[in-house]
Amino acid sequence: MATTTTLINSEACSSTTTLTDLTNVNIVSNEQNTIDSKPVAIFDDEKLAILLEDIKKDPSLTPLPHVSDHAQIYNALKTRIKSINDDTCAPGEENSFFVCDINELRNLYKNWCTELPRIQPHYAVKCNPQHELIKILASFGVNFDCASKVEIDTILKLGISPERIVFANPCKVGSHIRFAEQNGVEMTMFDNVEELHKIKKFHPNAKLFLRIATDDSTAQCRLSTKFGAHLSAVPELLETVKDLQLNLVGVSFHVGSGASDFGSLYKAVRDSRWVFDIAVNKFELPPLKTLDVGGGFQLASFKESSKILRLSLEEFFPESTGVNIIAEPGRYFAETTLTLATHIIAKRKVNEDEAMIYINDGVYGNLNCILFDHQEPTPRILYHNDQFHYDDFQSTSALSTPNHPYKVSIWGPTCDGLDCITKEYYMNRDLVVGDWLYFPNLGAYTSSAATPFNGFDQHVDTIFINQDL
Amino acid sequence: MDFQIGMRDIYNNNNNNNKIQTQQLMEFYWDIILLIESQFLSKEITYNQFKQFRKFYLINNVSTKLNNITNSTKLISSHWRSIADNYNLLYFNNIHNTTTQHCFVYSKQINQSLNIIIPLTFTKQFHNIIQNNNLKNWLISLLELTDKLNCLDLKLYLHRDLNWNDINSVLKNLNWISGKIIMNDNNDHFNDLNLDDSLLTDENFLILQFDI
Numbered sequence: 209m210a211t212t213t214t215l216i217n218s219e220a221c222s223s224t225t226t227l228t229d230l231t232n233v234n235i236v237s238n239e240q241n242t243i244d245s246k247p248v249a250i251f252d253d254e255k256l257a258i259l260l261e262d263i264k265k266d267p268s269l270t271p272l273p274h275v276s277d278h279a280q281i282y283n284a285l286k287t288r289i290k291s292i293n294d295d296t297c298a299p300g301e302e303n304s305f306f307v308c309d310i311n312e313l314r315n316l317y318k319n320w321c322t323e324l325p326r327i328q329p330h331y332a333v334k335c336n337p338q339h340e341l342i343k344i345l346a347s348f349g350v351n352f353d354c355a356s357k358v359e360i361d362t363i364l365k366l367g368i369s370p371e372r373i374v375f376a377n378p379c380k381v382g383s384h385i386r387f388a389e390q391n392g393v394e395m396t397m398f399d400n401v402e403e404l405h406k407i408k409k410f411h412p413n414a415k416l417f418l419r420i421a422t423d424d425s426t427a428q429c430r431l432s433t434k435f436g437a438h439l440s441a442v443p444e445l446l447e448t449v450k451d452l453q454l455n456l457v458g459v460s461f462h463v464g465s466g467a468s469d470f471g472s473l474y475k476a477v478r479d480s481r482w483v484f485d486i487a488v489n490k491f492e493l494p495p496l497k498t499l500d501v502g503g504g505f506q507l508a509s510f511k512e513s514s515k516i517l518r519l520s521l522e523e524f525f526p527e528s529t530g531v532n533i534i535a536e537p538g539r540y541f542a543e544t545t546l547t548l549a550t551h552i553i554a555k556r557k558v559n560e561d562e563a564m565i566y567i568n569d570g571v572y573g574n575l576n577c578i579l580f581d582h583q584e585p586t587p588r589i590l591y592h593n594d595q596f597h598y599d600d601f602q603s604t605s606a607l608s609t610p611n612h613p614y615k616v617s618i619w620g621p622t623c624d625g626l627d628c629i630t631k632e633y634y635m636n637r638d639l640v641v642g643d644w645l646y647f648p649n650l651g652a653y654t655s656s657a658a659t660p661f662n663g664f665d666q667h668v669d670t671i672f673i674n675q676d677l
Numbered sequence: 678m679d680f681q682i683g684m685r686d687i688y689n690n691n692n693n694n695n696k697i698q699t700q701q702l703m704e705f706y707w708d709i710i711l712l713i714e715s716q717f718l719s720k721e722i723t724y725n726q727f728k729q730f731r732k733f734y735l736i737n738n739v740s741t742k743l744n745n746i747t748n749s750t751k752l753i754s755s756h757w758r759s760i761a762d763n764y765n766l767l768y769f770n771n772i773h774n775t776t777t778q779h780c781f782v783y784s785k786q787i788n789q790s791l792n793i794i795i796p797l798t799f800t801k802q803f804h805n806i807i808q809n810n811n812l813k814n815w816l817i818s819l820l821e822l823t824d825k826l827n828c829l830d831l832k833l834y835l836h837r838d839l840n841w842n843d844i845n846s847v848l849k850n851l852n853w854i855s856g857k858i859i860m861n862d863n864n865d866h867f868n869d870l871n872l873d874d875s876l877l878t879d880e881n882f883l884i885l886q887f888d889i
């Protein structure tokens with residue numbers, strides 16, 4: 209046993225330099241495309257804003273209302289719940305469970321291929337690492353983006369080739385880099401000089417992507433505050449790549465999850481072109497081969513973001529350049545594919561029309577997206593008073609209305625004050641213990657981080673539907 | 678210990694075999710152990726219970742631990758209640774340079790699990806880390822430390838009375854670096870806790886786990 213005082217200099221682990229953000233400079237210039245200047249772009253900020261406005265108004269890009277396969281989902285939910293006998297069920301039988309619609313996944317992949325045929329998707333495993341989901345995506349031809357050793361291990365154990373994995377975390381622990389090297393995972397990211405030294409030490413032949421920062425100020429989940437090198441840091445990084453004789457193969461970026469201003473996509477592709485150009489022209493590195501356009505794709509805005517992306521690629525990376533394009537979608541594939549059903553295990557009346565409802569899942573389980581992903585899941589009444597109400601899509605409301613007289617707060621099963629699903633929601637029925645709620649479109653960043661504890665298994669069953677269509 | 682990635686053991690530089698200094702060091706070590714273990718004391722305990730904790734619980738358990746080490750008895754538990762193999766005060770040079778108040782983060786290494794405790798006294802520094810966009814670097818430095826100590830996982834104990842907005846900043850998108858939230862050991866679940874054990878709880882903290 210020992211006691212020590214340890215000094216840690218976190219600056220020595222990775223760069224903390226604050227640099228000027230160059231992403232908002234006017235990109236139209238009369239000067240020629242010299243090695244240090246931005247590539248000449250068709251759209252300056254003003255024209256880009258007009259273009260984005262036009263795209264928003266384009267009726268062909270208006271997203272159709274997303275329609276789930278309600279009949280099959282309802283059937284799966286009903287069958288499962290009817291099979292549970294409250295009086296005789298074994299422990300765990302009444303646990304929360306997911307319904308996963310494989311046909312939804314299939315349709316999403318087809319939609320991806322239609323909208324972005326040039327782009328090879330690498331599914332972000334962190335979004336939902338359910339094995340069945342991964343196996344099905346792999347069978348479609350989707351590859352994988354892993355953020356950690358555990359995720360790489362998951363993919364490899366499913367028999368998927370390491371060549372289909374990109375280790376897309378620009379700040380990795382040394383042991384994770386060693387693990388990637390030992391298991392043949394070659395593609396990885398960096399955004400700081402110290403990371404390059406770690407890679408040189410543990411994985412010198414890795415195929416490297418330089419991750420650049422983007423303007424993600426309109427994103428729901430901003431990532432550039434965590435990851436990505438600002439453009440002014442790029443020359444130093446390229447110099448280090450050259451000095452260490454590392455194998456730079458491409459550039460990556462991520463505009464953040466749930467972005468609403470897709471001008472950031474255009475700017476990020478333009479900035480990537482600049483990195484491609486100076487890597488060769490100024491630093492005499494071999495031509496880069498791949499652009500990783502990251503993730504953040506959402507079904508609701510997919511047509512719009514795809515259109516901008518296609519335009520950007522056509523301008524800066526036309527097919528004639530021979531550059532491979534890859535992406536890291538997670539939420540796009542997982543979100544609408546899964547529905548969560550939970551059981552009401554306790555109720556505390558606050559007054560005649562207000563109650564605290566306790567369900568058997570929460571932020572320590574499959575609803576951890578509330579803490580980690582800013583999500584506000586929508587509860588709907590599934591089962592009440594011996595009847596199913598799946599089809600009543602107006603059974604709940606976030607706002608008080610005459611049709612929703614019962615105010616509830618919904619809590620997870622632990623005694624922890626943090627375990628709150630919603631502090632205020634309104635129901636059209638006075639729920640009681642034994643009723644069920646369901647949460648539609650709850651597949652993204654949910655079961656990924658759920659952990660078993662003290663015998664309370666937080667990993668729940670998943671019922672797969674529409675597997676054989 | 679000789680950390681090559683931005684870490685070093687400052688005790689190594691001051692080691693001296695002088696007898697008086699050794700005695701002082703022993704007292705210093707006891708203070709560190711008491712300081713770190715007392716982070717887990719229940720908020721409701723009385724002063725007499727604290728004395729009981731210090732005199733009987735801690736000394737007895739450390740004594741048992743030392744006997745086990747002497748007898749080469751290998752204990753496999755890595756539970757936070759266990760007396761640690763190593764206790765550390767972690768000093769963040771670049772963060773402390775920017776503040777006048779020097780505060781430590783505590784760690785206890787149990788088998789191959791590193792438990793890092795962010796106490797309430799670190800509130801200001803923790804806020805600075807978040808505000809200055811140093812969170813990523815700070816977390817990576819803790820992960821590298823965990824790796825260097827040959828530990829397989831890092832558990833980060835964030836005091837629940839730290840600024841909630843700062844805690845929330847850590848939680849957001851934590852899965853980008855394989856972090857996950859861990860439930861507290863609710864003492865109610867342990868029927869066989871003796872009176873001394875019940876003085877301790879992990880419920881003062883929000884616990885995050887990272888696999889190395």
